[in-house]
Amino acid sequence: MTVINAFRMNGLGNNFIIVDRRKNLINISKEQIVKLGNQVSFHRDISFDQIIFIEKEINKVFPITIFNSDGSEVSACGNGSRCIAYFLGKDLNTKTIKLKTNNRLLDAKIIGNFNVQLEMGKPLFDWDKIPLNKKLDHENITLNIEDKIFTDGFSLNVGNPHIIFFVKDCFEYDLKILGPKIENHELFPEKINVTFAQVIDKNNVTVNVWERGAGLTKACGTAACATAVASLIKKLTKNDINIKFREGSLNIKIDESLNIFMTGPVSDIKQTKLEI
Numbered sequence: 001m002t003v004i005n006a007f008r009m010n011g012l013g014n015n016f017i018i019v020d021r022r023k024n025l026i027n028i029s030k031e032q033i034v035k036l037g038n039q040v041s042f043h044r045d046i047s048f049d050q051i052i053f054i055e056k057e058i059n060k061v062f063p064i065t066i067f068n069s070d071g072s073e074v075s076a077c078g079n080g081s082r083c084i085a086y087f088l089g090k091d092l093n094t095k096t097i098k099l100k101t102n103n104r105l106l107d108a109k110i111i112g113n114f115n116v117q118l119e120m121g122k123p124l125f126d127w128d129k130i131p132l133n134k135k136l137d138h139e140n141i142t143l144n145i146e147d148k149i150f151t152d153g154f155s156l157n158v159g160n161p162h163i164i165f166f167v168k169d170c171f172e173y174d175l176k177i178l179g180p181k182i183e184n185h186e187l188f189p190e191k192i193n194v195t196f197a198q199v200i201d202k203n204n205v206t207v208n209v210w211e212r213g214a215g216l217t218k219a220c221g222t223a224a225c226a227t228a229v230a231s232l233i234k235k236l237t238k239n240d241i242n243i244k245f246r247e248g249s250l251n252i253k254i255d256e257s258l259n260i261f262m263t264g265p266v267s268d269i270k271q272t273k274l275e276i
Contacts, residue, residue, distance in 0.1 A: 004028070004274040008048075009087065010267045011079030013218030013247040017051040017272070018087060022062075026053075030071035032276045037069035049214045052080050054088070062088060063100045068213030075103045076159025078221020078262055079250075082108065082116040086266045104159050111263065118221070120260040123229045124157040131161065133189050139233070145181050154230040155192070158260065160212075162193045162226035166236065170198040170208040179210025195223045199236045206244040219245040225260045228252035 004026055007018040017036070019026055028036070028051070037047055048069055055063040064084055066077045085097040085108030099106040107119040127135045132155065141153035141163065155163045163182065167173065173196050182194045194210040207227055209220045224243035231237040232254055242249040250264040 002276050004276060006272050006274050007087065008270045008272045009083040011083055011219060011221065011264060012245050012250070014079040014220060015048045015050075016077075016080045016083050017048045017274070018084065019051065019053045019274075021053050022056050028274075028276060030067075033067050033069070033071045036274055036276065049211065049217050050074070050077050050080050052077065052084055054084060058100075061098045061100050061105070066101065068211070069215075070213045072213040073102075074160055074213065075101050076120075076222050078118060078120060078159075078225060079219055079264070079266075080221070081106055082118050082221065082262070082264065083266045085118065086110060086114070086116050087269055090269065101159065114265050114267070115263065116266055117261060117263040120158060120222075120225050120262055122258045123226070123260065130155050130157045131189055133187055139230075141187070143182060143185060143187070145178055145185075150182075154234065156226055156229060158222050158225045158229070160193060160222055161188060161190055162195060162223060163188075164195045164197050164223075164227050164230045166197050166199060166231070166234070168198065170196040170206055173208065175208055175210040175216055179216060183210060183212045193220065193223055193226070195220075195227055197227045197231065199231060200244075202236075202238050203240070204242050204244060205231055205237060209245075218247055219250070221250060221262055221264075224250040224252055225262055228254060229258065229260065 009016050051067050053065040066074050088097045089110045095110045097108045109117045138155045143150045153163045179194050183191050191212040193212050196208045198206045209223045211217045239254045253261040
């Protein structure tokens, strides 16, 4: 058995394990990631939504590699990226950090104590970029799930694929049942993140989120971004809104070019150990 030094952080209850590979190559297999997700190590629960690896710096840019708790690799994790930016900012004594996922460059700023703003870039709307398995109106998707018809689904990509349904009560729907069925629907060749969103007013939206590969999570940064874009385009909200999760809110601003800026809290950094 090998013991690996790692770190724990969370953003609004969205839990992450961080493995720093800037100096030493540390390999953890998919099978080991799945096992770690439900493992108690040194009498502490180390379950997580995502495990994130910080890679060696390239021209002042820090690549990150992200895996869900089911071992699948993903291209984006908004809350996780904010946590990584805070971690690197503290380590390097800087307020600005540039991260690179496998499909985006992300600019981050540390704003005060435990608060990070992340520039997420622009959303993608083309059916083959989301992706969907056929060309259709991405703003008006209808799904038949459990003999119930869900209409007006808004699908887009903000680094990873999302579908949002705007409803009167987002917690009326049991995402433990509906989430995996929508996530794995044949329309979505790369699976999809699922959000049920409840518009409170022009500046506030409450959400209930099912993350592909991670399940029912307390918060999801990219879901907040996707919901803000969808609600703005549908003229349900303004371009500066708060997305409310169970343990707090993320502020999402969208400029005239549809660049997305996400700001919110992160936790303190805690050391942990992984047994593999």
